[in-house]
Amino acid sequence: MHPMSLHATAEALVAPGKGILAADESLPTMEKRLSRIGVESTEQVRRRYRDLLLSTPGLAEHVSGVILFDETIRQHDTSGTPFPQVLADAGIIPGIKVDAGTRPLAGFPDEVVTEGLDGLRLRLAEYAALGARFAKWRAVIRIGAALPTPGCIAANAHALARYAALAQEAGLVPIVEPEVLMDGNHSLPTCASVTATVLRTVYDELARHRVVLDATLLKPNMVLPGASSHETVDDDEIAARTLAVLRDTVPASVPGIVFLSGGQTPEQATARLDALNRRAPQPWQLSFSYGRALQAPVLDAWAGQEQNVEAAQQALLERAWLNGAARHGRYRTDMEGARRTTTGV
Numbered sequence: 090m091h092p093m094s095l096h097a098t099a100e101a102l103v104a105p106g107k108g109i110l111a112a113d114e115s116l117p118t119m120e121k122r123l124s125r126i127g128v129e130s131t132e133q134v135r136r137r138y139r140d141l142l143l144s145t146p147g148l149a150e151h152v153s154g155v156i157l158f159d160e161t162i163r164q165h166d167t168s169g170t171p172f173p174q175v176l177a178d179a180g181i182i183p184g185i186k187v188d189a190g191t192r193p194l195a196g197f198p199d200e201v202v203t204e205g206l207d208g209l210r211l212r213l214a215e216y217a218a219l220g221a222r223f224a225k226w227r228a229v230i231r232i233g234a235a236l237p238t239p240g241c242i243a244a245n246a247h248a249l250a251r252y253a254a255l256a257q258e259a260g261l262v263p264i265v266e267p268e269v270l271m272d273g274n275h276s277l278p279t280c281a282s283v284t285a286t287v288l289r290t291v292y293d294e295l296a297r298h299r300v301v302l303d304a305t306l307l308k309p310n311m312v313l314p315g316a317s318s319h320e321t322v323d324d325d326e327i328a329a330r331t332l333a334v335l336r337d338t339v340p341a342s343v344p345g346i347v348f349l350s351g352g353q354t355p356e357q358a359t360a361r362l363d364a365l366n367r368r369a370p371q372p373w374q375l376s377f378s379y380g381r382a383l384q385a386p387v388l389d390a391w392a393g394q395e396q397n398v399e400a401a402q403q404a405l406l407e408r409a410w411l412n413g414a415a416r417h418g419r420y421r422t423d424m425e426g427a428r429r430t431t432t433g434v
């Protein structure tokens with residue numbers, strides 16, 4: 090086992106000015122992301138793309154950890170170094186997505202449950218041996234006319250707790266991710282009340298399963314109006330509503346909250362993280378674990394072409410730098426596109 094305690098690892102993942110790069114897209118998600126830029130998703134393409142991300146020089150300045158996918162944790166960079174080692178050498182903590190994705194929840198139309206508990210103890214031991222020091226499991230909750238149901242919330246919270254306990258047993262810090270989706274035309278208060286109910290249920294289950302909270306991180310959605318609701322809400326209101334829900338439901342012993350981006354634009358995700366941090370101090374660090382909001386500009390800049398690798402890495406450094414500023418509540422929109430002049434890089 091790695092000599093750093095689980096609590097120390099959790100704290101290092103939410104170190105000031107830093108956050109997590111979620112690069113753990115499953116095969117179907119990666120196929121979607123690559124087809125947007127007109128690139129076919131093959132194992133070699135995914136390896137090249139992840140190599141670009143993970144070998145970005147200077148990434149550690151604002152990235153504390155990277156979540157990998159099962160395929161990626163077994164792959165190597167072009168010189169033959171395993172990806173978890175590439176990260177560790179750069180001072181970045183390697184992590185791993187361990188859920189097996191969502192499936193329809195039997196008896197609950199339009200609701201899903203995350204699978205992957207069977208055999209998880211053995212898989213976690215293998216991931217730890219491959220160099221992972223933290224893990225992630227995502228539950229998905231949909232808002233609809235009569236959704237989510239208590240049954241769906243309970244099933245997902247139970248799975249998250251079973252996973253988190255197993256991750257800690259294996260010496261990995263569990264990131265607990267109950268995502269309330271932005272899809273739909275629901276209001277901001279509806280998202281707030283659903284998110285609060287989900288988080289309360291999740292923390293009940295974590296306690297029941299004896300999960301040590303100071304060695305966990307929470308990866309929640311921000312409290313937002315539904316994507317098709319046409320409600321305009323400013324970033325400070327989103328921060329206020331999000332913090333009100335979190336303060337009501339997340340114990341203070343949790344070291345950090347690392348938000349998912351969930352379909353927000355990169356600029357929105359950064360501005361809202363900034364608004365949240367302008368309301369610090371809070372009981373926990375307020376950080377990011379963004380997939381799309383960090384990678385969308387990288388994919389656009391890369392477009393699958395070798396000659397664009399450096400420009401793509403610059404795009405990643407730019408977003409990491411902006412989110413690093415947002416970690417301190419020091420982001421301003423005029424910093425967009427200004428990294429080279431400001432940092433002299």
Ligand SMILES: O=P(O)(O)OC[C@H]1O[C@](O)(COP(=O)(O)O)[C@@H](O)[C@@H]1O
Pocket residue numbers: 111112113114115116117118119156190227266349350351352378379380381382
């Ligand atoms: O392919 P999956 O397992 O559905 O994962 C979806 C993505 O959702 C996340 O949990 C959050 O990503 P976003 O910031 O893009 O919402 C990522 O960690 C993950 O890559």
